[in-house]
Amino acid sequence: GQQVMQIPQYQHVQEGEDFTTYCNSSTTLSNIQWYKQRPGGHPVFLIQLVKSGEVKKQKRLTFQFGEAKKNSSLHITATQTTDVGTYFCAAYTGTASKLTFGTGTRLQVTL
Amino acid sequence: GAGVSQSPRYKVAKRGQDVALRCDPISGHVSLFWYQQALGQGPEFLTYFQNEAQLDKSGLPSDRFFAERPEGSVSTLKIQRTQQEDSAVYLCASSPGTLSYNEQFFGPGTRLTVL
Numbered sequence: 001g002q003q004v005m006q007i008p009q010y011q012h013v014q015e016g017e018d019f020t021t022y023c024n025s026s027t028t029l030s031n032i033q034w035y036k037q038r039p040g041g042h043p044v045f046l047i048q049l050v051k052s053g054e055v056k057k058q059k060r061l062t063f064q065f066g067e068a069k070k071n072s073s074l075h076i077t078a079t080q081t082t083d084v085g086t087y088f089c090a091a092y093t094g095t096a097s098k099l100t101f102g103t104g105t106r107l108q109v110t111l
Numbered sequence: 112g113a114g115v116s117q118s119p120r121y122k123v124a125k126r127g128q129d130v131a132l133r134c135d136p137i138s139g140h141v142s143l144f145w146y147q148q149a150l151g152q153g154p155e156f157l158t159y160f161q162n163e164a165q166l167d168k169s170g171l172p173s174d175r176f177f178a179e180r181p182e183g184s185v186s187t188l189k190i191q192r193t194q195q196e197d198s199a200v201y202l203c204a205s206s207p208g209t210l211s212y213n214e215q216f217f218g219p220g221t222r223l224t225v226l
Contacts, residue, residue: 031212042202043154045214088153097167099144099215101153 004091006102013109019079021105023072023089030092032065032072033099038085043101046074079109115218117203123224124193132188132221136205143186144215145178146202154202160186161209193225 005024013019023032031050035043047056049065049072056063062075072089089102116135124130136143142161146154147170157176159167162183171178175194180186190197200222204215 033214042217042219043204043215044217048212048214050212090153097142097144097159097161098156098169100156104153 004089004093004100004102006087006089006105008105009103010106011108013079013107015081015109015111016078019076019083019107021074021087021089021107023074023102025070025091027093028069030069032069033090034063034072034074035088035090035101036085037088037104041085043088076107079107081109081111083107084109115203115205115216117201117218117221119221120219121222121224123226125226126193126195128193129189129191130193130223132190132201132223134186134188134203134205134218136184136186136203137207137216138184140205140207140216141183141209142206142213142215143180144204144206145186145188146204147172148200148202148220150199157188157201190223193223195225198223198225 007022033048034046036046037043047063052069053067054065060077064073076083086104086106088104090099093100118133144159145157147157148154156170158178160180163180175191177189200220202220203218206213206215
């Protein structure tokens with residue numbers, strides 16, 4: 001079935017360094033959502049991208065949707081310890097109700 | 112309520128027991144979703160309700176899994192004859208509309224451990 005892959009699986013950075021996670025699909029996506037899950041917590045919605053080539057920013061976070069709508073990225077500038085968690089991309093695949101989550105990228109930030 | 116709530120937060124069951132997990136979505140939210148999240152993995156879709164109608168149950172792993180939302184608000188996920196592979200966090204999410212463009216609001220989850 002439809003799979004949404006993310007790389008890297010894990011990244012460890014020092015506070016202040018930048019971080020990027022990439023999300024790839026084999027098929028064209030209608031939209032893509034990003035969620036953050038803190039350790040021991042539940043997924044929290046960050047943003048949704050709909051348009052080809054769309055770029056959205058939230059403070060230090062920049063989200064991009066590829067021109068072909070098959071890939072997306074999340075870039076964090078100058079990471080902070082509060083950025084620790086797992087970042088998932090997610091897309092509706094197959095039916096309009098089935099949200100398929102990517103494999104996730106776990107971010108660890110140390111001082 | 113302020114957000115999606117789930118109960119119990121933790122459940123330990125002996126293999127073969129039946130369990131029932133409850134989800135209280137955000138008031139007025141039309142859509143309700145159940146997910147299963149294994150350790151170190153992303154949430155996996157189980158089923159979807161639009162009001163009281165279960166429109167998609169394609170993710171339910173076996174006929175031991177059953178979900179209902181009889182009055183279009185509270186939902187219950189029931190697992191019969193639990194197996195060790197059922198151990199996971201079960202997440203409930205709700206969404207205000209019916210379109211796939213809406214964000215989903217997740218509850219804290221129920222961590223099920225089957226011994």
